[in-house]
Amino acid sequence: MVSLAFLQSNAIADLLNNTEWGFAVAECFHIVFFGVAIGTIMIVDLRLLGLAFPRVTSAKLHHDTWAYTLIGLTVTVLAGMALFLSAPRMYSLSGWFQFKAIALFVAILYNYTVHYKVASSSPSPGVGVAVGAISVLLWVSVVVGGLFIGLLA
Amino acid sequence: MSLYSVFESIQSTSFMTWVEQTPWVYPIIMATHLSCIAVFGGMILMTDLRLLGLALRDQSIAEVVGGLRPFKRIGFVIMVTCGLLMAGSEAPTYYPNPYFWTKMTLLLLVGVHALVFKPIVYDHPEELDKSPVLPTRAKAAAVLSLVLWVSIPVCGRLIGYYEPDEGKAKTPQTVTNR
Numbered sequence: 001m002v003s004l005a006f007l008q009s010n011a012i013a014d015l016l017n018n019t020e021w022g023f024a025v026a027e028c029f030h031i032v033f034f035g036v037a038i039g040t041i042m043i044v045d046l047r048l049l050g051l052a053f054p055r056v057t058s059a060k061l062h063h064d065t066w067a068y069t070l071i072g073l074t075v076t077v078l079a080g081m082a083l084f085l086s087a088p089r090m091y092s093l094s095g096w097f098q099f100k101a102i103a104l105f106v107a108i109l110y111n112y113t114v115h116y117k118v119a120s121s122s123p124s125p126g127v128g129v130a131v132g133a134i135s136v137l138l139w140v141s142v143v144v145g146g147l148f149i150g151l152l153a
Numbered sequence: 154m155s156l157y158s159v160f161e162s163i164q165s166t167s168f169m170t171w172v173e174q175t176p177w178v179y180p181i182i183m184a185t186h187l188s189c190i191a192v193f194g195g196m197i198l199m200t201d202l203r204l205l206g207l208a209l210r211d212q213s214i215a216e217v218v219g220g221l222r223p224f225k226r227i228g229f230v231i232m233v234t235c236g237l238l239m240a241g242s243e244a245p246t247y248y249p250n251p252y253f254w255t256k257m258t259l260l261l262l263v264g265v266h267a268l269v270f271k272p273i274v275y276d277h278p279e280e281l282d283k284s285p286v287l288p289t290r291a292k293a294a295a296v297l298s299l300v301l302w303v304s305i306p307v308c309g310r311l312i313g314y315y316e317p318d319e320g321k322a323k324t325p326q327t328v329t330n331r
């Protein structure tokens with residue numbers, strides 16, 4: 001708890017907790033850039049699932065979207081860390097926050113390992129569907145976890 | 154009958170009462186609403202960026218617009234349905250909230266945007282691909298769509314921050330964390 005006590009008092013927490021719009025602005029960045037990240041990932045997933053872009057390979061789509069995904073995830077995670085620092089003790093004790101943090105870690109790890117490798121190759125339809133479906137489930141889990149942190153706080 | 158009375162009547166229907174009071178129903182509707190915003194809102198952003206030539210440049214505009222259209226439509230219908238259920242189940246609480254009304258106005262403008270630009274931009278993506286320079290109307294459609302679709306989730310989030318002035322408020326409670 002010593003580290004959390006240290007985190008509880010920080011410049012970002014001061015900014016977010018003691019200004020009228022600090023927390024709201026950070027949340028808006030968190031949400032909008034998450035949309036950018038997940039939207040680009042879903043474009044590749046739709047191709048892997050065989051539901052869209054039949055004339056384009058998943059490798060091509062991945063190549064065209066990866067930069068937006070990276071920018072989206074980076075801003076989302078940075079804004080999310082700022083939100084966490086506004087009340088680290090409260091978030092750490094939230095079961096839904098723990099769920100979201102684990103889901104996000106797994107989703108990012110999956111995105112840059114399995115998803116990257118399969119999307120960059122020419123996967124068989126079965127493999128593509130499986131990898132795309134797991135990706136969709138992981139990212140929706142992150143959304144759900146994030147929502148319930150606030151809803152059930 | 155005032156608009157506020159209409160809002161109260163909507164909330165007091167047995168269905169809306171069920172939505173509000175049954176455990177997990179409201180959270181599930183909200184989770185669906187937000188998941189759709191994240192997934193399909195992201196697709197709208199990417200379509201707009203493609204129109205502006207800022208993303209997916211190796212794909213034709215027709216492929217991006219046509220390929221994502223059915224998903225955006227399905228997502229929009231689910232998103233709006235869930236949003237109506239959420240607003241209806243707490244209608245009097247939303248009534249004094251300026252961010253709620255701003256969001257409704259923006260959604261109305263999305264309809265206007267579709268009416269104006271669908272016939273001259275989105276229904277003819279092949280023409281845009283053939284054009285050496287992207288027509289101004291297509292750029293305008295993309296920029297306005299980006300502004301609208303970034304503003305809508307922002308206003309949606311800000312709904313939860315509104316605390317009515319007790320002297321003027323119709324209801325004592327606020328929409329917390331929503």
